[in-house]
Amino acid sequence: MTVWAPSGLGEVRPGDDLAALVGDLLAGGAPGDALAEGDVVVVTSKVVSKAEGRxxxxxxxxxxxxxxxxxxxxxxxxxxxxxxxxxxxxxxxxxxxxxxxxxxxxxxxxxxLPLDPDVSARALRATLRARFGLTRLGVVVTDTAGRAWRDGLVDVAIGAAGIVVVEDLRGGVDAHGRPLTVTVTAVADEVASASELVRGKSAGRPVAVVRGLARYVGDDDGPGARSLVRASADDLFREGSAEAYQGGYRDGFGEGFREGSGNEPVPVD
Amino acid sequence: MTVWAPSGLGEVRPGDDLAALVGDLLAGGAPGDALAEGDVVVVTSKVVSKAEGRxxxxxxxxxxxxxxxxxxxxxxxxxxxxxxxxxxxxxxxxxxxxxxxxxxxxxxxxxxLPLDPDVSARALRATLRARFGLTRLGVVVTDTAGRAWRDGLVDVAIGAAGIVVVEDLRGGVDAHGRPLTVTVTAVADEVASASELVRGKSAGRPVAVVRGLARYVGDDDGPGARSLVRASADDLFREGSAEAYQGGYRDGFGEGFREGSGNEPVPVD
Structure with missing residues (x-):
């Protein structure tokens, strides 16, 4: 896998045609750097937002x-x-x-942030595919996010098109023939993180190309990065610990007060 | 940045000399693949654990x-x-x-998991440096982890030596001269994620080499990946929402019951 971030995009302004700018940038590199089938173009949400007037x-x-x-x-x-x-x-x-x-x-x-980064990714992909005459091209739109439990920030995918976002290996087997039960890899997030390593934060290089992941790149737009968002209902950390404690305390206090005063417990709304 | 994962390590067994096995693997590749100054060797915790008899x-x-x-x-x-x-x-x-x-x-x-993956990384680094005659070499030990709020798993760094684990850009300025206030990048985690993309889960390639990040690779072992762990006290998500709610409910109920029964509120232990 090779990852590089060409310099020279320049400041992006509201109303700019980002796909044209990114295309010019990628067309202007060394001959070996020209976009090829199976490549993934990674763009920070920052320049997408700027071009979209956000x-x-x-x-x-x-x-x-x-x-x-x-x-x-x-x-x-x-x-x-x-x-x-x-x-x-x-x-x-x-x-x-x-x-x-x-x-x-x-x-x-x-x-x-862009209004819909998956839509932005699909638009960018369509224009770049046409310009470079490619069928299989991936686009990822990234942003920087913190994590529970770990210090430091990493880049994650908030928009995606043409790339497998999550690789689900469940149903496969390991080298011992045992089922791989918990192996669902967030491919698009790993691509975003890999691209950050070459882009850097203050270097003015918001575009990267990842080559060598063609097995994850398909003909169609695919499900988009929205599919990486865990539904709140399935999320064991949908509230901060302090907020959840406070909510529990409030509800418990109400119920306890009623019981202590000899009143029938009633549902708390 | 170039990332590759040589095949051919074979099954690792308790008591195996992992540094020798990894060294043999990396010495046996194409001439251009020989380890060079500034490279980062990434190894899954799985093979480290196996070699260490875990x-x-x-x-x-x-x-x-x-x-x-x-x-x-x-x-x-x-x-x-x-x-x-x-x-x-x-x-x-x-x-x-x-x-x-x-x-x-x-x-x-x-x-x-290894007893101390930072120690494992330092040992691996020392042996590989000596064998290949290198000064600046990074080693990262990875594991696969889930995240709050996002589906899918990514690889993170649980051990590290010779590489900047967190890049702290606070104090720098952006292109507009404004301070970069929140930019602390978890470099080692991004390296782990990048390596996962080339290793794959069931392909039997637990070792990867990352080239092109020499700016993050130093002469000394550095702080290790343990420094990426957020202290529980600083963690807004130290308990799951349901667990925190239940704790609050229990405490609130006790306090409410006392007040409802006309007793002085007393501190809940």
Missing amino acids: VVAAADREQAITDETVRVVATRERPGQPPLRIVENRLGLVMAAAGVDASNTPDGTVLL | VVAAADREQAITDETVRVVATRERPGQPPLRIVENRLGLVMAAAGVDASNTPDGTVLL
Whole structure:
């Protein structure tokens, strides 16, 4: 597998034709770098958002976060700063600050995530396939996300087209003939992480190409990265521990008070 | 960045000299594949555990999980199967089944994680450096882990030596001169994920080489992957939502009952 990030994209502005810019960038490299069948083009959500005009004036970044929030997952006070808010955003993604980004944008503005990064990935894929005459091409749109339990951030896939997003090996067997029961690999997230290693954060190289994963690249757009989002109902960590404790305490207090006062316990709404 | 996974390691058995086996594997490839300054060698914890004799007889896998558990984080009943247990294990890692692995091991046995994967990485690094006459060489030991909020598994670093584990860009500035405040990249985890893409799960290729990340590779062993583990006290998701809710309910009920019965509220122990 080879992963590289060409430099020279330049600043992306609202209304820019990102597919044309990325195509120019990828057409301008060394001959061996020309896009080939089975390649995956990885693009940060930041440039997708910029091209799509998701830069909004925001004197108040906190309001922008509130506007993008569907559900608060956890909050934590921070001395001298607004509280840290980990929330589920419109895309189903659980992220600090709802994925609202205030770095690498002009002062007084913040960057919202693309409206639908899977749609953005499909559009980018369609244009690049046509331009380079390719059938099998993958596109991944990335963003940077924190994790429960581990320090540091990694890039994950928030949009995808033409690439296997999750490889499900259940039903297969291991070298001892035993069933592989728990092996469902988040391929698109691993691709996003691999691309981050060559892009870097401040180097102005928001596009990467991954070559050597043709077995994951198909003819059709596929399910998209939205399919990587775990449904809240299936999520054992849908609320922060403190928030869940507080909810339990409130409900328990109400029920205990009724019982202590000799009243029949009644359902708590 | 180039990532490849040579085949031909063969089955690793307790007592095998893993560093010799990996060295033989890496010495036997094409001339261009010989290890070079700045390379990172990535090895799955599975083969490290096997070489270190962490294969234990286990008629009862559930007991092995219990033995490896330091703290239960979340559990969920599963019809027809033992409950899913997400726990913190001896290494501080929050993982399903404590990282105890029953695939790719002989029947009647399970595989425990290495006792100290950072120590394993340092030992492997020392031997490979000496054998190949290299100064700057990184070693990462990987395992596969689930995530809160996202489906599918990715490989993460549970051991590391000679490589920057976390790149802290705080203090730097973006292209607009604004401070990069939240950019702490879990480099070692991204390396682990990248390597998984070329290793595959059932292909018998537990070793990968990553070339092109020399800027992350240093002369000394460095802090190790243990430094990626978030301390429980700093973790907003130290308990599953249901477990935290139940704890809150129990405490709240006790307090509410006392107040309802006209007793002074007393601290709940």
